[in-house]
Amino acid sequence: MELAYLDNAASEPLRPQALAALNDTAASLAGIGANPSSAHAAGRKAAALLETARARVAKSLGADPAEVIFTGGGTDSCALALRGLARAARRQDSHRTQIVISQVEHDAVRLNAADLEDAGFQVQVLPVDAGGVVDLEAVVALDTSQIAAISVMSVCNENGVIQPVAELCRRLREKAAADTRDAQGDSSTAAKGTGSGRDSGFAIHTDAIAAAGRQEINFAESPVDAISLACHKVGGPAALGVLLARREVKIASDRRGGGQERALRAGTQDVIAAVGAAAAFEAAQQELVETTRRHQDLREKLLQGALAIPGVKLASNAPAVPGIIQFALQGAEAEGLLFALDQAGICASAGSACHTGVARPSPVLLAQGYSEQDALGSLRISFGWSTREKDVDRLLQALPSALDASRKLAERERK
Known part of the structure; x- marks a missing residue:
């Protein structure tokens, strides 16, 4: 794949x-x-x-x-x-x-x-x-x-x-x-x-x-x-x-x-x-101007699709570089979400790669005032020199079902 x-x-x-x-x-x-x-x-x-x-x-x-x-x-x-x-x-x-x-x-x-x-x-x-x-x-x-x-x-x-x-x-x-x-x-x-x-x-x-x-x-x-x-x-x-x-x-x-x-x-x-x-x-x-323009286009496409999904919101509305986007996902937990995305062939993260494999709330979301439960539902998408529009399309196609699976898993764990 x-x-x-x-x-x-x-x-x-x-x-x-x-x-x-x-x-x-x-x-x-x-x-x-x-x-x-x-x-x-x-x-x-x-x-x-x-x-x-x-x-x-x-x-x-x-x-x-x-x-x-x-x-x-x-x-x-x-x-x-x-x-x-x-x-x-x-x-x-x-x-x-x-x-x-x-x-x-x-x-x-x-x-x-x-x-x-x-x-x-x-x-x-x-x-x-x-x-x-x-x-x-x-x-x-x-x-x-x-x-x-x-x-x-x-x-x-x-x-x-x-x-x-x-x-x-x-x-x-x-x-x-x-x-x-x-x-x-x-x-x-x-x-x-x-x-x-x-x-x-x-x-x-x-x-x-x-x-x-x-x-x-x-x-x-x-x-x-x-x-x-x-x-x-x-x-x-x-x-x-x-x-x-x-x-x-x-x-x-x-x-x-x-x-x-x-x-x-x-x-x-x-x-x-x-x-x-x-x-x-x-x-x-040398490619900075073109990269910024391309990342901005990809960001707009991603936000238009992702924010239309119930329970998905942008983690911060402060000025940001276009190539790094963090979502806060209501009722979901990053661990299950990332597993589901990985199964669909999509590489994403909850935040810093240094924390991979550690199920803990995003420290950045906690600093912003999110609760511990809400800070567990973090998804970071980041673009680079090789990111293509079809990569964003695949994410948007897979995200609703991956979120549903993550929320069901989180609900079972809370019980």
Whole structure:
């Protein structure tokens, strides 16, 4: 049975451009090894390929090549950023022991923040509204003199909601300038540069893993200090991530070793994967306008059909990228629904792929105020570069019966 693949937020199929780059690079390195840290001719060839790939990734993302750090994946990128930025800030100022995250962060951020509590940090969680958007008014209550690092995602991986990261940065830095003036009693402090702009004593990170390929990413114009990305989310190879980090921002890495990647993420780099990732990011950037238009058309078709089914509603009406849609399904449970869809050859998810096999309410829906029972009935549909109109047609054809089967199963379990 041909599959209708609608789980691209979990992982996109490998793009043809990335596959060709992987094959060509593997062939060019065959028989000579590929350790770019070696000083001999083979090592220099591998290093040249790696640095060319780094420059291509940088150009696609509006960054300088020196700001591109290859990691072991998106989770590794988030962990390196959050842990490293927080520890570096505390080393500069022992009072900076607070980490600020949003209520809807992926586990890659949330669990790493929780682990840092064991190292003496405190975690402050910014709430979201009923649409899943971070409450910017909560920024006013923060004591910015204690903040070490902030991490707020660019696009929610479950519902596609776009978070107001730029406005969050502006408010945080304005608050930091005001807090500094109040503490020193000197209204000229902000003019001197202390507590304003990027010189606020804390660093701001965003998990843009769900945004890549769905929004333009231009690091040079971004107000954040670090951005995390995952290559397989744009049709590149898995197990390779990118951390964009400004050169002036201090990161206290816990991934020490041979000094690779600005001595922040030690270990022999995967040259072949880096070249494949460069090809994927380039293609995603070049096709962004067309992808957005096509995803918008597919979204309209999906919503028109799905919302006509009783008990199906859009989980959030907040502004979102068109390629990620989350439904809240009254009376259904995701586990039974996904099984029924899978039997029909349709690949979908309840939310983050990291929670596959775990029957638990969607944490994003819970944060939005849904009850635990209602949050169990979550369905995420996500489009990618290869999604076709007939994939949506198949989902709409199968969804009513799959929902009916899920509701019957849920009713039996409740009895």
